[in-house]
Amino acid sequence: MAGVYFWIRVYDYVYERDQYEKGTKLDEFYLKDMTNREEVKAHIRNMYSSNSSKDLKFAKPKKGASGIYAIVMESTQFYHDYFYCQLDTFCFWCHKPVQGKASEFPREYIGDDHFYAPRDDVFNDHSKTAFFCTYECKRHFLNSKRNNEGEFQVKEEGENGNVYGYIYLIYNREKDSYYVGQTRFLPFFRWQEHVKGGQKGDIADLTFTVLTQVNRDHTKNDEKNQEYLNNIEAWWIQKYHMECSNVVNITKPKITIQDLKDRFTEMVEKQSLLF
Incomplete structure (x- = not known):
């Protein structure tokens, strides 16, 4: 049986500053082929050296306390590959080489179905997913024109x-x-x-x-x-x-x-x- 995917976020939490928030994110990553949360926690502790690993918690510090903590959530192959999968292929429209992080490139479902549905293998199965070097190439492929202009946002905190x-x-x-x-x-x-x-x-x-x-x-x-x-x-x-x-x-x-x-x-x- 294949292992479960997990999504991990690590935060720096100071009660006086972050009491109503999660804190400041210090790290974010995914793990795959893990069987349970305890295995994930052990892996995370092994990633860090003595002080951080000793003090690392897996829940937000209680009221009045501060420290480093990690949130561990179950995930899927889709989100793992969204975060890590790399492309080494060609633009489906202009055939220009496409290399880099897969999730950052425009894509379109080209499978036999008549609608697009997110699938775990969307970044790996190129027989069903077309990748493009630019949105312009995707627009050509779809034979439609998209208006990318919009109002600029007001500068505010x-x-x-x-x-x-x-x-x-x-x-x-x-x-x-x-x-x-x-x-x-x-x-x-x-x-x-x-x-x-x-x-x-x-x-x-x-x-x-x-x-x-x-x-x-x-x-x-x-x-x-x-x-x-x-x-x-x-x-x-x-x-x-x-x-x-x-x-x-x-x-x-x-x-x-x-x-x-x-x-x-x-x-x-x-x-x-x-x-």
Whole structure:
């Protein structure tokens, strides 16, 4: 019997800052061919070194407490492959090579059925799923015209200021490259600035994802909140560098908060040696 798929998220939780939220996401990954939650928990503890592994909880800390915790949820092959599956094929329309993260490319169901239904093998069964290098090629294939223009979003803070900022990821399908950034305002506003600037590439080749949100710590001033936001951005940039992704950030900021530096060494650097 095939093992079960699991979805894991790891959070940094500080009660004073995050009491009504999950905390700041530090990691997210999937595991497959696991038989039960206890096997998953043991695997996760083995990914991290002594301090983090010893203190790691598998539930949000109780009222008044803080710490690192992981959420473990059952998942499916579809979401596992959405997160990890890589393409090495050709555009179904123009036959241009298509290489990179499968879920970031436009796709269309081409099976015998007359409707599209998500399936676990959607990213692997190319006899039923067509991939395209751009949405333009997909539009040609569908022989229809799609209006991609829309109103730009008003620049404002998230959740009336209760969210201090966001860490986001821009993926360039053409170059198979990643850019990690931060914004104080609603993420789509920053995305539209990148689109208008054009420096990250052609919009047809780009996708935009929010990696994590950072809640405002109302017990601290903006300077301290900004310091934490900067460090979480540095965390994700270094995490992508450690995972050997093609990261195109011009500078590689350093984590300056000691406890985050220690956790990065324990959680991310050791994890990179296991894969």
